[in-house]
Amino acid sequence: MNAFDTEITKWLNSDLGGFGPLDWMMKMLASDYLVPPLFALAIIGVIFIGRNPDERFRYQRLAFKAVIAIAMTNWVLAILNGQFDRDRPYVALPDDIELMFYPATDPSFPANPTAVGFAVAVALFPVSRKLSIGLAAAALVVGFSRVYAGVFFPTDVMGAAVLGAAMPWVAGGIIRLFDPVLNLALRVARAFAVA
Amino acid sequence: MTPQDIGDIFLRDYLVAMYLATLGVVQIGASHGGISGMLFLRSERASRVLGSLLMVGALVFFFTVPLWDDGPWGAESPNGVTGREGRTVVWETSSWDDLTSARNINDIDGGFSGGSQGIWFPLAAGLALISTYVISSIIHRSGPRPPSDITSNSGVEHLKSSTWLKVVRPSLGYWRHRWRSEVADEFALGRPWGGVRWLVWKLRSK
Known part of the structure; x- marks a missing residue:
């Protein structure tokens, strides 16, 4: 733990925290069920957004890439959680941090929802710059709200953003490896008129 | 509870x-x-x-x-x-x-x-x-029917002028006639898995 993490977390949680409406909003934004499902919904929307068969085919491959990027991110997160057993802020600084979330039991580093959000945002960047920026902003907001709530340090969020942003590159390599299989799956889906 | x-x-x-x-x-x-x-x-x-x-x-x-x-x-x-x-x-x-x-x-x-x-x-x-x-x-059940001879495997593109329930049968019919060539296209020599096709062909020809 470093001074940067400690001071920023204490400032957000103790100095800003305690203001009723802000706490109320941050608890909502920190939820597992508000922002993370939006990442999955964005992927589904992208499947149909193309204006012609070629564009749609390209976007559907990017949707696949986003799904693989999520899977890769979760896999790397599981490995990192085993390697870096970093205490959560409410555990490391019990006298300074008021927990505004459930007491999570897994390690603090890295911030899982932020990593997944960045993986989707970067994977879908070729579809729409606006969509991608919106998703990245949402991933940062959920990370920020959890620092505010006392369950992440700022560097957990920053590390997760870097990790998530790198995963679409790995997913791209996997897609290239299984290119004909993926294309064939899309052709079959087209035969059923569902893609 | x-x-x-x-x-x-x-x-x-x-x-x-x-x-x-x-x-x-x-x-x-x-x-x-x-x-x-x-x-x-x-x-x-x-x-x-x-x-x-x-x-x-x-x-x-x-x-x-x-x-x-x-x-x-x-x-x-x-x-x-x-x-x-x-x-x-x-x-x-x-x-x-x-x-x-x-x-x-x-x-x-x-x-x-x-x-x-x-x-x-x-x-x-x-x-x-x-x-x-x-x-x-x-x-949209009262909308137009798709053409009887679907000539491409375009998926939901057909739904721009018809409905899924009307399109799915002719689309699957087209696929039934074309699936071998579509699979062959994906595994053609020169593509990432072209070697797999070559290997299958060699094994079958023995």
Whole structure:
């Protein structure tokens, strides 16, 4: 733990925290069920957004890439959680941090929802710059709200953003490896008129 | 009440919310793609509004259920159950003040882990996609039929001028005649897995 993490977390949680409406909003934004499902919904929307068969085919491959990027991110997160057993802020600084979330039991580093959000945002960047920026902003907001709530340090969020942003590159390599299989799956889906 | 009971409540509400949200996002996506045969309304703009309302409504539903449905989100009490934010609470409806924390329940106490969402979200989304194809086909049932001889495997592109229920049979018929060449295209020599095709051909020729 470093001074940067400690001071920023204490400032957000103790100095800003305690203001009723802000706490109320941050608890909502920190939820597992508000922002993370939006990442999955964005992927589904992208499947149909193309204006012609070629564009749609390209976007559907990017949707696949986003799904693989999520899977890769979760896999790397599981490995990192085993390697870096970093205490959560409410555990490391019990006298300074008021927990505004459930007491999570897994390690603090890295911030899982932020990593997944960045993986989707970067994977879908070729579809729409606006969509991608919106998703990245949402991933940062959920990370920020959890620092505010006392369950992440700022560097957990920053590390997760870097990790998530790198995963679409790995997913791209996997897609290239299984290119004909993926294309064939899309052709079959087209035969059923569902893609 | 056990974590299993809490998990059952979460599952019910989550499936409903994600089903409705997916219906909404498909309406938005299909309207941008001009796939009118998948829309519930004739106007693309109206479909986007409907899709947005469904998405927002689904999330509002999920987060406001604790206001009228008893669950692990009541007032704190030493004799209650482990619920919102890991606190010991009474099994009752939530107050407005506690509403945004009501759904913040650890997976070991009955909330959903990321893995659980990874299982249940695709289920809800799949059901919503099937519903979209069926409902839109019923709504546009009086629309034109697709051409009897479909000449390309274009998938939902055909739904720009027809409905899924009218398109699926001719589209599968086209695929039945063409699937060998489509598979051969993907595994052609010079493509990433071209060697696999060559190997199969060599083994069969022995």
